[in-house]
Amino acid sequence: VQLQASGGGPVQAGDSLRLSCVASRRTFSNNALAWFRQAPGKEREFVAGIDYRSSTTKYADSVKARFIISRENAKSAVYLQMNSLKPEDTAAYYCAASLYSSVSTDSGNYRYWGHGTQVTVSS
Numbered sequence: 001v002q003l004q005a006s007g008g009g010p011v012q013a014g015d016s017l018r019l020s021c022v023a024s025r026r027t028f029s030n031n032a033l034a035w036f037r038q039a040p041g042k043e044r045e046f047v048a049g050i051d052y053r054s055s056t057t058k059y060a061d062s063v064k065a066r067f068i069i070s071r072e073n074a075k076s077a078v079y080l081q082m083n084s085l086k087p088e089d090t091a092a093y094y095c096a097a098s099l100y101s102s103v104s105t106d107s108g109n110y111r112y113w114g115h116g117t118q119v120t121v122s123s
Contacts, residue, residue: 003114021095092116
């Protein structure tokens with residue numbers, strides 16, 4: 001199983017980016033999906049998650065009202081629309097698929113991880 005994340009890059013503060021993550025070899029239509037991020041010297045942190053039916057989403061306080069998570073089960077994809085980016089959003093962003101259908105902020109609940117896509121926001 002592979003999760004392939006893409007869409008990162010260097011941007012200016014205030015810009016927007018859309019991250020995508022596509023699963024191969026299996027679908028995750030019954031699993032919650034999430035985005036985590038890790039900045040240099042910091043622990044990996046939860047950013048946003050969505051349950052298997054897209055009926056529930058959760059966000060870290062630091063990204064609420066700026067980021068939007070969505071998914072397309074038919075494409076085995078999850079997206080993260082990031083608006084009003086700030087320098088503190090600079091990190092490697094990872095998509096993950098949970099063992100469960102409900103969304104959790106606990107990284108221990110996520111079994112499958114993609115490789116990170118780097119987002120760098122300059123002021």
